[in-house]
Amino acid sequence: xxxxxxxxxxxxxxxxxxxxxxxxxxxxxxxxxxxxxxxxxxxxxxxxxxxxxxxxxxxxxxxxxxxxxxxxxxxxxxxxxxxxxxxxxxxxxxxxxxxxxxxxxxxxxxxxxxxxxxxxxxxxxxxxxxxxxxxxxxxxxxxxxxxxxxxxxxxxxxxxxxxxxxxxxxxxxxxxxxxxxxxxxxxxxxxxxxxxxxxxxxxxxxxxxxx
Numbered sequence: 001x002x003x004x005x006x007x008x009x010x011x012x013x014x015x016x017x018x019x020x021x022x023x024x025x026x027x028x029x030x031x032x033x034x035x036x037x038x039x040x041x042x043x044x045x046x047x048x049x050x051x052x053x054x055x056x057x058x059x060x061x062x063x064x065x066x067x068x069x070x071x072x073x074x075x076x077x078x079x080x081x082x083x084x085x086x087x088x089x090x091x092x093x094x095x096x097x098x099x100x101x102x103x104x105x106x107x108x109x110x111x112x113x114x115x116x117x118x119x120x121x122x123x124x125x126x127x128x129x130x131x132x133x134x135x136x137x138x139x140x141x142x143x144x145x146x147x148x149x150x151x152x153x154x155x156x157x158x159x160x161x162x163x164x165x166x167x168x169x170x171x172x173x174x175x176x177x178x179x180x181x182x183x184x185x186x187x188x189x190x191x192x193x194x195x196x197x198x199x200x201x202x203x204x205x206x207x208x209x210x211x
Contacts, residue, residue: 040053042103043103043105043106044105046091046093046102046103046105047090047091047105047106048093050089050090051086051089051090051106052106052131053105053106053107054106054107054109055082055086055106055107055108055109055131055132056109056111056128056129056130056131056132057082057108057109057110057111057130057131057132057133057134058111058115058121058124058125058130058132058133058134059074059078059110059111059114059115059121059133059134059135060114060115060116060117060118060120060121060135061114062135063076064076064077065077065078065135065154066078066079066134066135068114074108074110077154078134078135078153079108079110081153082108082132083108086106086108087102087104090105090106091103091104091105091106118135118136118137121133121134121136122136122146125145125146125148126146126148135153135154136150138150138152140152140155
């Protein structure tokens, strides 16, 4: 019987997108000091210090939420959500028309190599200029994680197991196959029984002749 575990979560947990707002502020200041080209200046004016022009993201692979596709590009549900959030919250001016196209100024800078699991991501929080860490398991009642705000994105109620249902008529066939596969054990038992019989016969015959 084949069992395919589909890990949705453990207990009452959520996939969390962790945002380090204090790191965002410092990264924004660094960006202001390094802008020299006209395009960078234009983007900085457009973003107006709402976000740094580059968001460094630490992540671990868990399809379909976040993973690298065949071309090596980080894809999935979370990157798509982030792209939309960045466009609406950073690139677009609050007073601009929602239907108006905006220049993509803020870039999502995903780490080149994904972390092994969520525990590794937790250890890297607020390290090496990381602004976002995702996904992280948390509880819906919490509003902070390690003194940083985090936001629930996907609710995960438990663990689901998908089991392939087998035909009951195959049970007898499975038993017969198990018996036939164990023929070496049966053969060894018969040989040992025959040898034991020969030894007993030899001993009895020797005693009879001696008497």
